[in-house]
Amino acid sequence: xxxxxxxxGKALFRRKGIPVPDGRAVQSAExxxxxxxxxxxxxxxxxxxxxxxxxxxGAILFAExxxxxxxxxxxxxxxxxxxxxxxxxxxxxxxxxxxELYVAVTADPSMRQPVAIFSAKGGVEVExxxxxxxxxxxxxxIDIMRGFYxxxxxxxxxxxxQLDSRRMFAVANLYTNLYRVYREYDCKLxxxxxxxxxxxxxxxxxxxxxxxxDALARQTTLDLEVAEExxxxxxxxxxxxxxxxxxxxxxxxxxxxxxxPDGSYAQAEGKVPIGFDCVGAGTSLTTMDELVPLGYxxxxxxxxxxxxxxxxxxxxxKVIMSQPQIEGYVFVSCVSSQQLDNxxxxxxxxxxxxxxxxxxxxxIPCVLxxxxxxxxxxxxxxxxxxxxxxxxxxxxxxxxxxxxAAEVFDALYKEWKSETGGF
Amino acid sequence: MSTLExxxxxxxxxxxxxxxxxxxxxxxxxxxxxxxxxxxILELKDGVPALKPTLEEVKRGACTEDLACELDCELYGxxxxxxxxxxxxxxEYLEGLSEKPTYAREA
Numbered sequence: 001x002x003x004x005x006x007x008x009g010k011a012l013f014r015r016k017g018i019p020v021p022d023g024r025a026v027q028s029a030e031x032x033x034x035x036x037x038x039x040x041x042x043x044x045x046x047x048x049x050x051x052x053x054x055x056x057x058g059a060i061l062f063a064e065x066x067x068x069x070x071x072x073x074x075x076x077x078x079x080x081x082x083x084x085x086x087x088x089x090x091x092x093x094x095x096x097x098x099x100e101l102y103v104a105v106t107a108d109p110s111m112r113q114p115v116a117i118f119s120a121k122g123g124v125e126v127e128x129x130x131x132x133x134x135x136x137x138x139x140x141x142i143d144i145m146r147g148f149y150x151x152x153x154x155x156x157x158x159x160x161x162q163l164d165s166r167r168m169f170a171v172a173n174l175y176t177n178l179y180r181v182y183r184e185y186d187c188k189l190x191x192x193x194x195x196x197x198x199x200x201x202x203x204x205x206x207x208x209x210x211x212x213x214d215a216l217a218r219q220t221t222l223d224l225e226v227a228e229e230x231x232x233x234x235x236x237x238x239x240x241x242x243x244x245x246x247x248x249x250x251x252x253x254x255x256x257x258x259x260x261p262d263g264s265y266a267q268a269e270g271k272v273p274i275g276f277d278c279v280g281a282g283t284s285l286t287t288m289d290e291l292v293p294l295g296y297x298x299x300x301x302x303x304x305x306x307x308x309x310x311x312x313x314x315x316x317x318k319v320i321m322s323q324p325q326i327e328g329y330v331f332v333s334c335v336s337s338q339q340l341d342n343x344x345x346x347x348x349x350x351x352x353x354x355x356x357x358x359x360x361x362x363x364i365p366c367v368l369x370x371x372x373x374x375x376x377x378x379x380x381x382x383x384x385x386x387x388x389x390x391x392x393x394x395x396x397x398x399x400x401x402x403x404x405a406a407e408v409f410d411a412l413y414k415e416w417k418s419e420t421g422g423f
Numbered sequence: 424m425s426t427l428e429x430x431x432x433x434x435x436x437x438x439x440x441x442x443x444x445x446x447x448x449x450x451x452x453x454x455x456x457x458x459x460x461x462x463x464i465l466e467l468k469d470g471v472p473a474l475k476p477t478l479e480e481v482k483r484g485a486c487t488e489d490l491a492c493e494l495d496c497e498l499y500g501x502x503x504x505x506x507x508x509x510x511x512x513x514x515e516y517l518e519g520l521s522e523k524p525t526y527a528r529e530a
Contacts, residue, residue: 237519241512249433251484309488311433311508319513324522341459345490349506354526364525384498423525 002211002224003234005048007090009207012185016177018192020204023092029073035091036069045072046090050234051082052208055124059086062094084233095203100194101163102126103175105142105182107189107212114142114182116153116175120160122194136160148179170201185222186215228257236261238319242302245315252308252338254316255281260299263325271297272327272413275320279305279343279372280334283402287332290406296413298330299323307338313346321354327422328413329362332369332405335398340370344378348385361390365412369405371398392416427472432484435508437492443503444471451499452492459491472504 004012010020022039025048026032036043047059054060059081063069069091079086102122108115119137121129130137140156142148153172157163163171174195182190191208216224228239235243242256260266266273274291276298278284288298300323304316321329331347333340347368352360370378375398382388382395394408416422427439439452453472456465464486465472476485488506496504517524 237512237516241510241516244510244512245433247434249484249488251432251487309433310490311431311435311488311506314490314508315433315510315513318510321526322513322517322520322524324520324524326525339489341491342487342489345494348494349490362526363529381494385494423528 002213002216002222003050004207004209004211004222004224005050005088006046006207007048007088008222009209010204012181012209013178013192013204013207016180016184018174018177018181018204019201020207021092021095023090025088025090026073027077027088029070032069032073032089032091033066036063036066039091039093041065041069042094043069044090044092044094045069045076046092047076047079047081047086048088048090049081049084049086051084053124054081057081082233095196095205096198097194097196097205098199099197100205101171101197101202102137102191102193103171103178103195104189104191104193105148105179105187106191107187108141111141113144114148114179116140116142116148116156116179118156118160118175120162126193142179144183148176150176152176164197167197167202171195171197174202174204181209185209186212186219188212228255238322242316242319245312245319249309249312252304252306252312254308254312255301255303256316256319257301258299258323259301260297263299263323266297266299266325269297271295273297273299273323273325274328274330274409275323275326276300276329277302277304277316277320277331278333279303279336279338279340281305283332283334287330287402287405290403291330291409294406294410296328296330296406296409299325304343305334305336305338308343308346310342310346310349313343314349315346317347317350318354321350326364328364328409328416329366330405330409331367332402333371333375335371337373339374340372341374341377341381344370344381348381348387351387352385358390360385360387362392365392365409365416366390367394367396367405367409367412369396369400371400427474429474429478429486430482431486431488431506432482433488433508435488435506437486438505438507439472440503441471443501447501447503449499451495452504455491455495459489461487461489465492 007025024035042064045061061072063072076086100123102119104117117139121136138159153175157168189210192204194205196203196205236258245254263273274296281303388395425441453465457463466475493504493506
């Protein structure tokens with residue numbers, strides 16, 4: 001899923017006629033001052049990160065004058081919000097809010113159709129409202145063939161009698177425009193929280209726009225990077241690199257996510273960070289389950305399955321091995337029809353390129369388990385290329401269970417650590 | 424020097440130095456391509472590898488990119504064939520790294 005930063009989401013809103021506060025993205029105090037001089041004080045200073053809950057995380061500040069703006073900019077640019085560094089800020093004219101609403105259109109997989117969600121109790125506590133006061137949140141399924149019209153929006157808004165009827169018309173109009181954003185940009189979610197009711201009408205004070213990954217190829221105007229969904233944080237550079245592997249070639253797929261991008265979690269838990277690749281997500285999880293109790297933490301998830309071409313395995317192996325923290329590598333295939341000799345060739349080419357002085361024999365413990373179609377050929381290829389003979393390599397076959405793969409890796413790692421001292 | 428160079432589906436190229444191929448006794452690339460490669464795109468013409476499909480067909484996916492041609496040429500042939508598979512985003516990442524990956528370090 002590709003999530004747009006707030007200011008980019010607001011640019012889409014503006015294109016579809018949804019009012020947003022005047023403002024601009026900046027990267028320094030000087031730029032911020034220049035924008036504020038144009039807008040006039042007071043201004044909102046908002047960290048542009050993909051994480052939600054920014055209000056509660058202290059990622060939104062307000063400035064009444066140049067001094068407080070400079071201080072706010074410096075404070076936010078030095079911050080990490082839910083682990084993500086702040087590189088950009090949105091400087092906006094502060095809205096004079098009379099009431100905060102919540103409006104959204106999202107995909108509901110259980111109903112297999114979009115659903116409009118509305119609450120007159122928008123703002124930072126909206127999740128709590130949804131949990132504790134479900135009657136304050138209203139939904140309306142949308143027939144995607146029919147669309148979502150002004151009177152549909154009115155019907156939804158009228159379900160909360162607290163909303164001033166004079167304001168309802170402007171909000172209903174805005175709501176249909178929000179649906180246009182949702183449809184035209186292939187969103188999974190188009191959300192405004194809060195939608196501020198001001199003396200001048202409704203204004204989208206925040207914007208959350210999540211684009212469906214599978215639609216990115218046709219959303220070329222958005223200029224988005226393709227990467228696996230990684231929760232609240234933005235994609236890492238390695239995830240973006242891995243995301244390009246399937247870009248031009250749909251023969252098999254690569255799903256790569258850095259679970260612990262800087263290895264800090266593994267370190268805090270006293271575990272050894274390792275690189276990891278599996279054929280099949282189920283095998284991936286069961287192998288992780290065996291590795292973690294033994295003291296190893298795969299700092300990435302990777303599923304390279306669907307019978308990918310060898311070139312994909314070559315590229316993803318290089319990506320996995322480029323994580324500087326790893327002190328080992330485990331590859332396990334599930335028993336499937338994937339042509340494992342092609343898989344093996346990709347890994348062999350990568351190893352030979354990464355370890356040219358040893359002919360592809362790695363300097364960290366590596367366990368590779370080939371189970372499935374052409375597994376015997378895969379194992380033989382590692383022998384032919386002399387990689388199996390490496391001191392720190394074990395290439396295993398179809399009689400290897402996940403727990404045995406983990407145990408073999410454990411023994412090999414301990415040997416490697418004791419003999420070389422590690423890194 | 425005569426070469427055969429063509430683009431492949433995933434965004435890369437295969438380059439064969441045909442002068443080296445003339446003295447190759449095994450023609451390992453052609454043999455493995457027709458044994459393992461489901462695309463079977465290579466054939467022998469005038470004693471050197473040539474493409475069966477057109478360049479456009481190869482680029483559209485006729486080559487299955489199993490890399491067998493390169494690896495077998497390296498082991499059994501004259502090291503005349505190179506498959507180049509760029510990943511510029513990874514190169515950019517590596518340039519910005521403050522700590523070297525373990526493959527570039529001594530254990």
